[in-house]
Amino acid sequence: MTHPASRLLPFALFLIAACSISTWAAAGNLSVQVLDKEGRPAPDAVVVVVPAAKTGTPRNPLPAQVTIYQEKMRFVPAVSVVAVGAKAQFVNNDPWEHHVRGSAAGAAQFNAGAGEGFELRLDGKPEGKPAKTADATFTKAGAVLLGCHIHGSMRGHVYVSESPWAVLTNADGVAQLEQLPEGAAQIKVWHADQLIDIAPQAYTVTASPGTLTLQLSVVPRRRRI
Numbered sequence: 001m002t003h004p005a006s007r008l009l010p011f012a013l014f015l016i017a018a019c020s021i022s023t024w025a026a027a028g029n030l031s032v033q034v035l036d037k038e039g040r041p042a043p044d045a046v047v048v049v050v051p052a053a054k055t056g057t058p059r060n061p062l063p064a065q066v067t068i069y070q071e072k073m074r075f076v077p078a079v080s081v082v083a084v085g086a087k088a089q090f091v092n093n094d095p096w097e098h099h100v101r102g103s104a105a106g107a108a109q110f111n112a113g114a115g116e117g118f119e120l121r122l123d124g125k126p127e128g129k130p131a132k133t134a135d136a137t138f139t140k141a142g143a144v145l146l147g148c149h150i151h152g153s154m155r156g157h158v159y160v161s162e163s164p165w166a167v168l169t170n171a172d173g174v175a176q177l178e179q180l181p182e183g184a185a186q187i188k189v190w191h192a193d194q195l196i197d198i199a200p201q202a203y204t205v206t207a208s209p210g211t212l213t214l215q216l217s218v219v220p221r222r223r224r225i
Helices: 004-025 106-110
Strands: 027-035 046-051 065-071 074-076 079-083 086-092 098-104 118-122 132-138 142-148 156-161 165-168 174-181 183-190 201-205 210-215
Touching: 027 046, 027 183, 027 201, 046 156, 046 174, 046 201, 065 079, 065 156, 079 086, 079 165, 086 118, 118 132, 165 174, 174 183, 183 210, 201 210
Parallel strands: 027 210, 065 086, 079 156
Antiparallel strands: 027 174, 046 165, 046 183, 065 074, 086 132, 098 118, 098 142, 142 156, 183 201
């Protein structure tokens, strides 16, 4: 005699498989090409997708912790993309002191209130000894400008995204976003040299891979090597 539970097993497996297929089918991929004002690829731009449907998760979640080095009077990497609440560890590999500051970037810097942002003093790295470190936490969404009170030429950025779908463009100016919820979405692009943010663009995510081209209104300054 067959136990009733054994007859239910194939049906249960079918439901699990159906749910898995449904979840997979409800996600789409998008490739975004970002160009500068002159039509050339713009690396290190941040592409953010804000889906109307608050479901699903990206294939590669935003980091909750990053390391930003000070080397040869530069911030490395020059641009980091993190989630709200993420922590950054600053590591001074230079032999001289840095007084790192973080403040609102772009047009937002002109509306920042007194006391906003952070300041970190890091002594220079003694020869043959570990580098000095300090931590900062990013609790507010938006772009953060990194600088140094001592060395005015130092400049870096951290983009803090509320949406988990935020990607930095590569050397070809392309950002690949995967497992986006199907349906209406807003596409935003941010670049460190774009003082005024570009208006978000409406987009509909489908199961078929999509492509989109967005253009900055500036030509990014050449990065110091």
